[in-house]
């Protein structure tokens with residue numbers, strides 16, 4: 549049995565935050581506190597300290613992040629403030645108050661030149677400001693070393709917020725044809741599956757007792773390109789929109805994205821006895837909610 553009782557979820561208006569909220573009732577043994585940016589703004593370090601002087605928890609699940617990948621190329625300082633400096637502060641607070649901390653990072657810490665799924669110890673080399681800010685957050689956490697873990701995930705979607713699935717559904721209604729990138733390969737992550745995995749991790753005593761701050765990889769099982777992902781969305785929802793494959797070079801974006809960002813999930817599956825759903829099965833479950 550876990551000795552965690554009270555759980556703070558930051559960034560509770562985000563995809564992962566809302567997914568955790570949507571399953572919280574299944575875990576009545578925990579007291580959840582969901583906070584939005586209005587209640588806990590991570591852009592202000594002083595504000596973070598003040599908040600935790602007044603509020604204590606057994607576990608912090610830090611779902612808040614600066615996630616505007618392209619905008620981050622311009623807003624470098626803001627991305628760094630949320631994804632690095634605030635994370636360092638939260639880590640220091642977690643260490644001081646002996647609070648467990650679960651934090652999230654991204655496949656974008658890798659350069660995408662691999663041809664086999666990335667393991668946690670593979671060399672990192674972010675290609676974008678967003679990826680660099682998330683990496684600095686990881687490194688700050690590992691420097692401070694509270695109890696807990698970092699979960700790197702990829703291509704997150706859900707029925708909440710904005711994401712690729714919702715964008716495709718909208719475009720699929722508006723257009724008869726669409727060109728989607730086929731030379732970026734990865735694995736989608738249904739935020740609800742990740743939320744459920746997090747709760748399985750929380751229920752396990754491992755985090756409370758370990759002497760390291762490990763990194764884990766989590767996404768759904770299987771592989772696809774954005775093109776395959778779009779095709780699957782339209783097929784499942786019977787949307788009559790023709791999808792054609794294009795190369796990344798024909799769809800320039802401010803931020804460079806890895807061509808290959810598959811995450812090897814063997815470690816998290818082994819340590820927490822997780823069974824991870826296949827991406828298309830999860831996609832079907834999500835689409836039913838949209």
Ligand SMILES: NC(=O)c1ccc[n+]([C@@H]2O[C@H](COP(=O)([O-])OP(=O)(O)OC[C@H]3O[C@@H](n4cnc5c(N)ncnc54)[C@H](OP(=O)(O)O)[C@@H]3O)[C@@H](O)[C@H]2O)c1
Nearest residue numbers: 559561562563564585589590591612613615652654701704
């Ligand atoms: N989305 C992906 O494809 C993806 C891929 C790999 C890794 N990840 C990582 O997974 C985690 C969860 O991502 P997600 O998809 O749930 O992100 P999301 O939907 O963009 O949610 C992020 C949340 O952080 C909040 N936030 C932003 N700035 C803040 C601030 N200054 N103070 C407090 N809260 C702030 C946002 O608040 P508002 O609602 O007010 O804007 C939002 O609710 C993040 O660590 C992200 O880096 C995501």
